[in-house]
Amino acid sequence: NILITTHVSPDGDALGSSLGLYHHLREQNKRVRVMVPNSFPYFLKWMPSSDDVLIFEYNPEAGKHIIEEVDLIFCLDYNIPKRIGKMAPYVQNAKANRILIDHHPYPEKDCNVVISHPDKSSTSELIFRFIDQSGEYERMSHDTAACIYCGMMADTGGFTYNSNDPE
Secondary structure, X not given: OEEEEXXXXXXXXXXXXXXXXXXXXXXXXXXXXXXXXXXXXXXXXXXXXXXXXXXXXXXXXXXXXXXHHOOEEEEEOOOOHHHHHHHHHHHHOOOOEEEEEEOOXXXXXXXXXXXXXXXXXXXXXXXXXXXXXOOOHHHOOHHHHHHHHHHHHHHHXXXXXXXXXXX
């Protein structure tokens, strides 16, 4: 029972990495949900399964219950808990193990596993590398790839920022 979380005012990388990982885990028959602190821009709603994203501020009581019941929480695209707003105390106090995957500098080390690479262009790139290094590249679905690509495009300015490289 897995929950994927990301930061307040989710952008393309936050939502792309979250939905990319969501699709990857669902394809492995895992029970997984994505919960964001508040709504995300309409122009990102084209992504596969964006309608399945739970929005904490719309129903905080249900959100708290979900957080309390999960076994594993992925913390994507945020380096410190306060970036998830009102969800922070519930995620921090959850009994679930937590895995942080992020590209922002100076992550707090309050998760069980911290994957932090500020030298990478985006959290979506890190999710791609996670899938690839897990030996799952060949099994990656179109939905997974589309979400990851959106996140990488968003955080690299369409691959124009100096945070990207030819690889």
